[in-house]
Amino acid sequence: MDVAKKIIPVLLVSFLGMVFCYAQGKKKSKGDDLFFQYEYQKAIYAYEAEMASGTLTEQQFLNLADSYFQTNKFEKASEAYLELFKKDTLMGGHHLNKMLQSLSKTANKERRTAFMTTMSSRFQKELLENMEFNVQLLQNDAAEPGMDYRIFNLMGNSPQTDFAPAFYKNQLLFSSGRVQTKRNTYAPGNEGYFNIYQSQLGADGQISSVQPFREVTDSDYHKATPFYSEELSSILYVLSNTENGNLAFDTNGKNALAIGKQAIGGSFQLLLKDLSTSFYYPFYDGASGKLYFSANFDGGYGGTDLYFVYTNNGQIMSAPINLGPRVNSPGNEIAPFVFENSFYFASDVFYGLGGMDIYKSNMEGDGFGIPINLGKGINSPDDDFGLIMRNEGEGLLGYFASNRPGGKGKDDLYGFKVDEKPGLKTLTFKGKVVKSVAGSGTVDKAVIRLMDTDGELLAETYSDEEGNYRLEIPWKEEVVLESTKERYSVFSKQFTEEELQKLENTTYDIGIALYxxxxxxxxxxxxxxxxxxxxxxxxxxxxxxxxxxxxxxxxxxxxxxxxxxxxxxxxxxxxxxxxxxxxxxxxxxxxxxxxxxxxxxxxxxxxxxxxxxxxxxxxxxxxxxxxxxxxxxxxxxxxxxxxxxxxxxx
Missing domain, CATH: 3.30.1330.60 (OmpA-like domain)
Structure with a gap:
């Protein structure tokens, strides 16, 4: 299943299909009608026929490129995107990501690399750093055995879509499109409106006794991606916007998703709602009081971005705050999850293993470290997303969703057991470059390098206008840190493993002297x-x-x-x-x-x-x-x- 058929889209597929039937507006071509009903293969036939008999508009040609992409025709998709890119029209960051994904999935990886080299100025500095780090990481992961994940398909999966697991006391909640009654089916997904289900957890991590979750308010439409907050004693989840029991549409005929909070045994409260914006995957961090979620606001970095709002005991206290380009990319980011000061999420950014991959980023105060692909096992060439985990015995028990081959349905739930926290351990140096003599002051544009003890360069960066710098590499037991600038002294220090352990989660200022x-x-x-x-x-x-x-x-x-x-x-x-x-x-x-x-x-x-x-x-x-x-x-x-x-x- 492609990304457009899961919660950013799995939930959207249903009502967006209805949206374009419901909305009144400009007459569309047959290809447009099929495209907006998510009938991508049929849309391809129609668009190609229309192109042979006349001329497609640039928007329709972009729709054709997207249809190729959604049906895994990546060779044709890449050629269409590249043709549009040459005209420099309509190709925002999100479609550039699709183009690069298409190139990655064909024999054109070298072409992708060449494109990135020539067009690096169009991308965020953080995106390029993230890409370089993860490309190297995945190459190492391919050459060396990864973590010993014991992954198993859950027996409670259905032939439909099952995704978004969440722990609820001694049970597992999840979302599913399994059909309960004909009344709860819709097109084009050909399955039920998403609902929240609960199941018992066995000692082996398997689930049993699957049944609809009755603690949330009943609805004829979507209820999905639950998260149970013990601090709030509430379930947070997404639901279709409705009015008087019917779907509610904005002025453009669009129906979107809201985030609600259902107190266990208590009342329901709508937390985030905008008829023109969809919200996905709520996660409440009790330690910080932040409510994280995905959303497709205008002005983001790509498709859906990750945001948070400050709360007071679950009550929204701020406007949404974008997590920034270290986490968000030109692709889609969804499914935030915090575990032991690490931030996990899924992204379909072009340099991953497949569609959606799961990443881990170290939380550094209000900032984030480079998101690290969890590698083979958890991730696959297909879509993997919605990871959760907790300590269990001497190891960890976790769950995620995937549409990898061998499952029972469109998306399946998978469990895993592992001895240690997923994600490569990294080494981070961050702080300021300051003048070491002749009064205080910071130094901008100073070069900072990390090298191994043989002098091989591991990473390099420059301090910003305020002297800030940051370097992150896979963990090393010994490194040499150097910094200088023209007419400045050279700072050089070798760090032992013990010194590096003490530096974790702290800042390190570098002092250099101006001659x-x-x-x-x-x-x-x-x-x-x-x-x-x-x-x-x-x-x-x-x-x-x-x-x-x-x-x-x-x-x-x-x-x-x-x-x-x-x-x-x-x-x-x-x-x-x-x-x-x-x-x-x-x-x-x-x-x-x-x-x-x-x-x-x-x-x-x-x-x-x-x-x-x-x-x-x-x-x-x-x-x-x-x-x-x-x-x-x-x-x-x-x-x-x-x-x-x-x-x-x-």
Whole structure:
């Protein structure tokens, strides 16, 4: 079964089929009528006949491309989408995703890669990062054995559509299109309106005693995708919009799905309703009070996106908030589920294994990590969606829906047991790149790299306008983190496994130094920026004040190890000339010894020179009376950067 026949569409297939019969409007062609009734194969025959005898509009040609896609004629679909793409009309992100899916399902994967390379500017940065990560991940998954999933088809499946499992105390709820009475059938799905069913759970994970769930308000139309919230003691689910017991339509003749909350043993409350917007798959996170769901709002990233609203004990307290491009794609995202700080959902984004695949994203405060395809086993070349799980014994028990071969119906429920939480463990570095010296501030456009201990690049990114960065890779026991920017120092640190474990779910700020913050122009040469310091009279001993300033030189040499330094020391004109030369030379040598003791390589300090009173800066020469403050202007030590003019030549 294709995506357009499940809850984004399975639920829509029914009433959208009726919608276009119900709505009054512009006369359509035979192909249009069949297309909007989801009779895709018949629509193909009609559109092709109309194309042979005349010209299809661009919208009708797009409908033909979609019909090819829905009937698994991916070669023809890709060619039609590409033809439309060349005209640069009608092809939004959602149809670009279908085009790329079509290319992936044919022998044209290289063509897809070439297309992505040339058109990368049209895609969100996060989408490209997600794609690169998952392509590499699935290649590794194909080469290595995955997790040991013990997957089984549920005996309670029917020949119709069964999907959207949910735990309810010691039972399993799910949605089904199984026919109960002729009154509850509809076209074109040729099955019953979706209803919620309950079943007993056995110790082996199988279900029994399947019967309609009586805790929700009765309806002649759709009730589906239940979620039981223990905190709210309520069932959340989607239902057809109705008025006075009949389907309710918007001004365009469209019927959509709402989200309702049924208190167990209590009253019903409508939570989210818009006659022109369908809502799907509610999930209430009791820890945060957020109600997650899928919806097809205008202005999203693709078909259906994932959203949340803040609630107060289940009462809606905010407008819907899109989860953003790290989670949402040009495709369809549905079925959110939170388990142990991981966010699971299904997506038909083009770089997966098949139609709908299940992904896991680490929850990072209000953000999300890269969604990770769960790989073979849970996912297949067909549609897999609606995953739930819980701890059971020494492992995990979970369920999902799939239309993979070997099932009993259109979509079947599957159970699985596994020893550990599904999803590859990843390593995430995130935080800010900041200036490490000369005051606070962030650094934008700095490169950040993760490498293995052999120097092989694992991932690379750049900090944004506010200095933020984020890198995520499959788990490594040891990595090297590096960062730099032109005229900045290079940060480099190797992390052990123990250090990486401590970094989980925390931020890590990277400090790099701007060269121009650390140097200044003095006496016609570039010197390390220091506060002026003085030796005691006729003394060469370094005071604590002097050492504090020299520590800045130590940091400078560490930040810029290629710098070549010369130490210059001067005195005033008082005293004998030869005595002053010896005194300043001893002071320069004392400075050099301290710097080397603090870790500055000896090769970095090319010279340490005492100039005595050779370079007097004012009129305080021999025999001239001057105030002490004027004499002190001539007492100075400079750390000169000899290769300043070539230090950043690459």
């Amino acid at each position: 121009d913050d650390l140097v200044e122009e003095k006496e016609g040469q570039k010197v390390v920026k220091l506060k002026k310091f003085f030796f005691d009279k006729n003394d060469v001993k370094l005071t604590a004040e002097i050492e504090a300033e020299l520590d800045k030189v130590v940091a400078f040499a560490k930040n810029f190890p290629s710098a070549q330094l010369r130490i210059e020391t001067y005195t005033d004109s008082r005293g004998g000339s030869s005595t002053n030369f010896r005194l300043t030379q001893a002071r320069s040598d004392a400075i050099k010894r301290y710097l080397i003791q603090q870790g500055v390589p000896q090769a970095t300090i090319l010279y340490s020179i005492g100039y005595g009173e050779d370079k007097i800066l004012n009129n305080c020469t021999n025999g001239v009376f001057c105030l002490e403050m004027l004499h002190q202007q001539n007492q100075r030590s400079l750390i000169v950067v000899l290769n300043d003019n070539v230090l950043f030549d690459y």
